[in-house]
Amino acid sequence: MSLPASIILSEAIPDYPVFVIQHPACTARIALHGAHVMEWAPSGHSPVLYLSPQALLEPGKPIRGGIPVCWPWFGPHPSDESKPMHGFARTRPWKLMEASESEEGVKMSFVLCSDPSTHELWPHEFEAHVTVILGAKLDVSLQTINKSGTELLVADALHTYLTVGDIGQVTVKGLADAEYLDTVGERTMRHQTGDITFDREVDRQYVSTGTVKVEDPALGRTLSIEKAGSQTTVVWNPWIEKSKRLGDLPDEAYLQFLCVEAANAGEAVVRIAPGAANTLQTVISL
Ligand SMILES: O=P(O)(O)OC[C@H]1O[C@@H](O)[C@H](O)[C@@H](O)[C@@H]1O
Numbered sequence: 001m002s003l004p005a006s007i008i009l010s011e012a013i014p015d016y017p018v019f020v021i022q023h024p025a026c027t028a029r030i031a032l033h034g035a036h037v038m039e040w041a042p043s044g045h046s047p048v049l050y051l052s053p054q055a056l057l058e059p060g061k062p063i064r065g066g067i068p069v070c071w072p073w074f075g076p077h078p079s080d081e082s083k084p085m086h087g088f089a090r091t092r093p094w095k096l097m098e099a100s101e102s103e104e105g106v107k108m109s110f111v112l113c114s115d116p117s118t119h120e121l122w123p124h125e126f127e128a129h130v131t132v133i134l135g136a137k138l139d140v141s142l143q144t145i146n147k148s149g150t151e152l153l154v155a156d157a158l159h160t161y162l163t164v165g166d167i168g169q170v171t172v173k174g175l176a177d178a179e180y181l182d183t184v185g186e187r188t189m190r191h192q193t194g195d196i197t198f199d200r201e202v203d204r205q206y207v208s209t210g211t212v213k214v215e216d217p218a219l220g221r222t223l224s225i226e227k228a229g230s231q232t233t234v235v236w237n238p239w240i241e242k243s244k245r246l247g248d249l250p251d252e253a254y255l256q257f258l259c260v261e262a263a264n265a266g267e268a269v270v271r272i273a274p275g276a277a278n279t280l281q282t283v284i285s286l
Helices: 116-121 239-245
Strands: 007-013 016-023 026-031 036-042 095-101 106-113 126-134 138-146 152-154 156-163 171-173 179-182 188-191 202-207 212-216 221-228 232-237 257-264 270-272 277-285
Touching: 016 095, 016 106, 026 106, 026 126, 036 126, 036 138, 138 152, 138 156, 138 270, 156 221, 156 232, 156 277, 212 257, 221 257, 257 277, 270 277
Parallel strands: none
Antiparallel strands: 007 016, 016 026, 026 036, 095 106, 106 126, 126 138, 138 277, 152 270, 156 257, 171 212, 179 188, 179 202, 202 232, 212 221, 221 277, 232 257
């Protein structure tokens, strides 16, 4: 496929194609592996997505940072923990279907189809489509099409790593009064009182369909995370000990990011009838 002028295909790492976007509205990088948005910075702003300087860019390994696509399950597989964490979509090469540009930005779409290797992990026929629209905003959608003869149960997440100046000063707004599953320690349902601040590991699945704002006084900006087709908002910061345990993350990295994930997780799995489709979307802006 021929690419528009603002998208360059880089194979700086052999067999690991990365699309480099340099457009008047934004700069970005997207890996074909995982249809993974690695970086995005709207013009005049520093990077919005966090990408670990130790991220592994290797076939079959997830990328630490950007927007991993978690699909068709979220977290450990519900009945077989030997299967990959967060599903298999983020560790496979996808196929580029569309790449176009306009005055506002760039649009790219990718597809992943069922094949014998996906059947080993998930015995269903499907097409998954990721569409990314990059400009002053970043709009990512993940569509699942059920190509099988039976109902599909899918959990998913657009696992967005957001750069912040100092996690200790960050406030996450939009989830006050929501119920959430706290997955740190024993899994427990809790009620969110007030806005979210960070002074420990946070790993929570909020029951929420609304917009979240991340106030970041250290960088002097507020991020807005809108979403659609999502019953769950996951908020994650690994804090000190877990950052040390994660080999693809610097020990101090927890100070510089948090994840706010448009998701369908836990009880909120999506049921898709044969031939039907379902779309999860997140839109990030400053
Ligand atoms: O290390 P992974 O597989 O990319 O997962 C990172 C985190 O992803 C989050 O979405 C989960 O809520 C956390 O429990 C998990 O640790």
